[in-house]
Amino acid sequence: MIEYFVPRNFHHTELYIIHYGSQVCSPGHYYGPAVRDHYLLHYILDGQGIFKTAERTYELSTGQAFLIYPDAVTYYEADLDNPWTYCWVGFNGLNAKNLLHMSGFSPSRPILTDDEQRSVGRCMQSLINMHPQGKARDLHLTAKIYQLMAALVENNRQDEVIPAQSRRQQYVEEVVRFIELNFANRITVSDIARNIGLNRSYLNALFKEQMQTNIQDYLLRYRIERALRLMINEALSIGDIARSVGYDDPLLFSKIFKKITGSPPSHYRKQMLSNPPPELPSPADDLRH
Missing domain, CATH: 1.10.10.60 (Homeodomain-like)
Structure with a gap:
């Protein structure tokens, strides 16, 4: 399932959704190597697989997420025995980089492990279950992406050392x-x-x-x-x-x-x-x- 979102109100340039969806992957299903021109966050609902960047390969499973950065070459593949089911959201905007940094992400650290309450997972599923229509459609989706960012920031357990x-x-x-x-x-x-x-x-x-x-x-x-x-x-x-x-x-x-x-x-x-x-x-x- 894929939903494509073209903002009708271009005031939402700070943070906006491009597409979102979910997929039950078949064994060995893969994508890449390829690049994106926006941020793309995948959240694993079930199963396991691998995610490769130029630096390393990550073995991931339920409750984890991986972030693809714009213009980065990546590859991901579902496990042969226990293929993953994931949901995703593609987004961009002027505030995206800063919010992701606050969440603990970086090009060298593109992996997230959700908390015990699965707060990030709940936000992701709430988003992909939305099918807003009408003139407030972009507002509803913009609200959801900000809720997701808030969950990501709250989930960040790393104490950033900021120079005095x-x-x-x-x-x-x-x-x-x-x-x-x-x-x-x-x-x-x-x-x-x-x-x-x-x-x-x-x-x-x-x-x-x-x-x-x-x-x-x-x-x-x-x-x-x-x-x-x-x-x-x-x-x-x-x-x-x-x-x-x-x-x-x-x-x-x-x-x-x-x-x-x-x-x-x-x-x-x-x-x-x-x-x-x-x-x-x-x-x-x-x-x-």
């Missing part, structure tokens, strides 16, 4: 992502630190070391930068803009806006509409460059 400098960079990136997703809410530096799981003072020191500003000032600047983008929409009042970037009090917003830009919001907006200034760089640019 990389870990500090990771914490700073988490702060930036948290602010980008939550700037419109009433968040504080303590909220950010609690979400990341670090002491507020320590996290602030790490952030300042890499970004040359503290978290509070970064949050203020980010909110004002977002407010500037909304200024061009004349249907929005200054109060609307203030609330949209996390300020319930328009007076407080105006005070902070003037402190950062040098002008009150209403005056700045008049100047912007009559003579649009160059776009201010996003504060996140400091991290990305």
Whole structure:
């Protein structure tokens, strides 16, 4: 059984399914040597067989899975006496490589052994049993592939050793992502630190070391930068803009806006509409460059 999935909504480029299915293999059934242009994960439901990469041959059985990487030459074959039954999903996307790395996969480590609860296997079978139709078809399948990725990450028992400098960079990136997703809410530096799981003072020191500003000032600047983008929409009042970037009090917003830009919001907006200034760089640019 094979299901082919052509996404109708190309907003799902971060992670998307190409095809999925299952097969009861006959003794000695094989595929390859061949290459794929996408990721292909096989999960063994029953039986056994072999999987070959350029580096080595793996003998696999029930509850294990093997991952084929794009452009890698691979070969797999069902056992002659106890041929495997497997299901598979082919997928790709901008987030695929990172999510697979979080799951413990790599080109030199393409094998997974499921946990005792068979969490990955249950997700795979749930996926292949789906036959969604209608306008929400791509959403249902996208949800399933993310559920599978979550199961793979949870199943990863390997503790990755992250260099101290990389870990500090990771914490700073988490702060930036948290602010980008939550700037419109009433968040504080303590909220950010609690979400990341670090002491507020320590996290602030790490952030300042890499970004040359503290978290509070970064949050203020980010909110004002977002407010500037909304200024061009004349249907929005200054109060609307203030609330949209996390300020319930328009007076407080105006005070902070003037402190950062040098002008009150209403005056700045008049100047912007009559003579649009160059776009201010996003504060996140400091991290990305």
